[in-house]
Amino acid sequence: MEETNDTQIFSEDIINLVIARLETIPPNIEMSIGNEGSFSIDELKERVKNQDNIGKKMIEMQLAYLRSLGNLPTQELQNAPATN
């Protein structure tokens, strides 16, 4: 798994991208992050803006997902038509 460096500072574009993705989660939802506790989406957005440890985990998670989009889901591969 790709990991962020504790001292790494992300660009404003990345921060805005991650915040936009967090905004797709309904507001009545919390995210449980192990022994760090449970966080509302607004709290997570603040953490991302502040780039603290929790915020960086959110950034790491969303970026890992976006990078994975280059890999087709197996269902699509299974449903793909034969080429000949």
Place this chain on the structure above:
Amino acid sequence: MLLLLTRPRYDRPTHYLFYWAGLFIDEAKKKGVKVIDLDKGKSKKKKFHSYLAKQPIDTVIVNGHGNQKAVAGEDNEIILSTEDGAELLKDKTIFVRACDAGTILGKEIMKNGARGFIGYIQPFMFLIDKNSFNKPLEDELAAPVLECSNQVGISLIKGKSATEAQQDSLDKYAETIDKYSSSEATNSFLLPILLWNRTSQVCYQQQ
């Protein structure tokens, strides 16, 4: 088979894990597997160590908060760490559903002769729908992650090895990720969380 299960319950994450780990007891009953259930206040180091030392336990499933070197029971009391208790897991298979314990604690447990270990090398994350807080098993947003994670325990209870249980769980993650990737799927915001936990779940097994 004899299963030792810890299910503390003292905050929101452990409240959810308490109920979802309760499904292991149902599965164990179906399979005729005996369970020692250290729930809530029973999930303490003294009891945990005592059962491990005195009972012929094959499989251990620990739910709770953790870090790279330790995992906690009720009220965040450390029940297992690299310094205390890893030797009690010799010849056993253990699933630790807690943050980060796969990094150092899992390897130490294997060094001490465990048969197999499954755990996480990053924080274990899931969503909680506040409207479902009193019925965690009916929380449709927590379920996708917790069902995939639960597959580890269910496969172990069925007598599978750590490697096989890990594969069953990873297959379930892949199936669930496919489901939420379809163009008709709602709640696609679950995908990064599913991928995160899938990638963070590690397995070690004796050769």
